[in-house]
Amino acid sequence: MNQSARSLLLQGAAAFGVTLSPPQLDAFACYAAELKKWNRKINLTAITGDVEIVLKHFVDSLSICPIVAGAGSVLDLGSGGGFPVIPLKVIDANIEALSVDAVEKKIIFQRHVGRLLGLSGFTALHARGEVLAERFAGRFDWVVSRAFADIPTFVRMALPLCAADGKILAMKGQAGRTEVEAAQGELTGLGLKVVELIEFTLPQSTAQRSLVVIGKNQ
Numbered sequence: 060m061n062q063s064a065r066s067l068l069l070q071g072a073a074a075f076g077v078t079l080s081p082p083q084l085d086a087f088a089c090y091a092a093e094l095k096k097w098n099r100k101i102n103l104t105a106i107t108g109d110v111e112i113v114l115k116h117f118v119d120s121l122s123i124c125p126i127v128a129g130a131g132s133v134l135d136l137g138s139g140g141g142f143p144v145i146p147l148k149v150i151d152a153n154i155e156a157l158s159v160d161a162v163e164k165k166i167i168f169q170r171h172v173g174r175l176l177g178l179s180g181f182t183a184l185h186a187r188g189e190v191l192a193e194r195f196a197g198r199f200d201w202v203v204s205r206a207f208a209d210i211p212t213f214v215r216m217a218l219p220l221c222a223a224d225g226k227i228l229a230m231k232g233q234a235g236r237t238e239v240e241a242a243q244g245e246l247t248g249l250g251l252k253v254v255e256l257i258e259f260t261l262p263q264s265t266a267q268r269s270l271v272v273i274g275k276n277q
């Protein structure tokens with residue numbers, strides 16, 4: 060990762076209240092290098108330039124830090140090349156994280172990155188989200204996803220996996236608000252409600268993002 064990409068990462072992380080240490084910056088540089096290397100053989104991401112990787116994968120993933128960092132346990136459903144879960148783990152080593160994807164080669168990549176970065180409390184599991192409740196019912200403080208499924212599909216999968224006071228976080232683009240409005244009936248039927256909808260522009264970019272935080276209606 061070149062110097063300007065590193066500066067961009069430092070600034071982008073700071074926009075979400077994250078001050079990256081030199082070792083964390085090195086961890087992201089290593090992650091970017093592996094992503095580019097593996098991407099030549101397996102299709103992990105359409106994003107291949109350093110600046111785009113920094114903004115659209117790393118900084119975008121870090122946008123959930125103000126909400127999720129400090130949690131005990133996090134499940135990332137449909138994590139692909141490791142987003143947002145690996146950036147989150149780089150920032151908060153104490154989180155117990157389970158990363159799940161239905162495509163095995165993506166999970167093999169994530170395990171490789173986890174080993175290289177020395178991530179402990181990080182498990183990458185090859186599985187479909189639909190079967191997780193058999194093993195992980197009620198286990199997670201947060202179930203998160205980025206670019207995974209529409210809100211009703213995601214919450215139906217996530218709800219049985221949440222702890223009693225667990226929450227669900229869907230990372231969406233500019234259509235987040237419209238999706239939330241369309242999902243209201245379904246959410247209410249499941250005993251859920253949107254507790255926060257955070258809309259923002261990705262730093263150093265014009266891309267619109269929204270974070271949809273969903274909790275139990277009690």
Ligand SMILES: C[S@@+](CC[C@H](N)C(=O)[O-])C[C@H]1O[C@@H](n2cnc3c(N)ncnc32)[C@H](O)[C@@H]1O
Nearest residue numbers: 137138139142160161162186187188205206207
């Ligand atoms: C568009 S990608 C997003 C990957 C990553 N979250 C990101 O934002 O870069 C969606 C991922 O969800 C995975 N996926 C789709 N359906 C799934 C399911 N039912 N269970 C687990 N993973 C699934 C796909 O294999 C794919 O890697």
